[in-house]
Amino acid sequence: MGMKSDLKLIKNGKRLDGRKPDELRPITIKAGVLDNANGSAYLEWGGNKVIAGVYGPRECLPRHRSSPYKAYLTYRYNMAPFSVDDRKRPGPDRRSTEISKISAEALERVIEVEKFPNTMINVFVEVLQADAGTRCAALTAAAVAAADAGLPMRDLIVSCAAGKIDDTVVLDLGKKEDNFGQADVPIAILPHSEEIVLLQMDGDLTKEEFKEAIDMSVKAAKQIYELQKKALTERFKKGGGKE
Numbered sequence: 001m002g003m004k005s006d007l008k009l010i011k012n013g014k015r016l017d018g019r020k021p022d023e024l025r026p027i028t029i030k031a032g033v034l035d036n037a038n039g040s041a042y043l044e045w046g047g048n049k050v051i052a053g054v055y056g057p058r059e060c061l062p063r064h065r066s067s068p069y070k071a072y073l074t075y076r077y078n079m080a081p082f083s084v085d086d087r088k089r090p091g092p093d094r095r096s097t098e099i100s101k102i103s104a105e106a107l108e109r110v111i112e113v114e115k116f117p118n119t120m121i122n123v124f125v126e127v128l129q130a131d132a133g134t135r136c137a138a139l140t141a142a143a144v145a146a147a148d149a150g151l152p153m154r155d156l157i158v159s160c161a162a163g164k165i166d167d168t169v170v171l172d173l174g175k176k177e178d179n180f181g182q183a184d185v186p187i188a189i190l191p192h193s194e195e196i197v198l199l200q201m202d203g204d205l206t207k208e209e210f211k212e213a214i215d216m217s218v219k220a221a222k223q224i225y226e227l228q229k230k231a232l233t234e235r236f237k238k239g240g241g242k243e
């Protein structure tokens with residue numbers, strides 16, 4: 001974000017990859033892809049590839065984290081060393097710690113953690129290939145994995161970003177748009193109530209542009225929600241569940 005460049009990001013109303021301003025990159029989701037997790041999902045979103053695995057509710061370790069009121073929910077967002085063009089140094093860093101924290105807080109709003117006191121629920125998301133928007137792809141996949149695990153949920157979560165490039169508000173920024181654009185606003189919403197459970201902003205937007213960006217993401221979230229539902233229906237049509 002904010003890197004100076006002469007690169008034109010919009011030409012004749014079309015973006016570098018041919019998309020219209022309010023168009024999402026292609027998304028595919030598959031639920032139930034891991035045998036050893038209670039729930040899982042694989043998601044591709046443009047050039048992003050992420051896999052999510054959910055465990056629990058299970059015994060809470062370390063014990064001092066356990067609560068008599070709710071399950072202790074952890075979320076680990078991790079980028080594989082080969083997920084970006086320069087090798088990413090393995091292990092947590094400031095960025096992944098921040099993403100993990102806010103994603104856990106968002107998921108805690110939908111998973112009925114109060115039904116499982118003294119236990120823990122662990123959500124892991126591995127980014128296998130990154131192309132901007134990985135925190136949104138990760139959380140969108142994690143919500144499907146949590147549903148696949150059979151956890152009781154108030155709603156799903158859909159996460160999507162909108163921002164500004166070449167003075168135009170656009171949906172779902174690609175890598176170059178993220179690097180050379182003017183603003184990026186990832187949000188996560190509950191598709192039924194349209195409640196926003198995560199919101200970040202990198203760069204600057206006017207009040208009007210901000211509203212336009214949020215409206216775009218909320219509209220796109222409905223599309224993404226349909227794909228999440230389809231992935232879960234297909235999973236259970238096949239007789240799914242654990243043997």
Ligand code: UDP
Binds near residue numbers: 086088134135136175
């Ligand atoms: N990125 C990278 N190395 C890093 C972190 C990010 O190459 O250590 C790339 C990656 O493609 C990522 C993009 O920069 O998707 C945008 O990163 P940002 O921090 O905005 O998060 P994201 O948009 O992926 O949620």
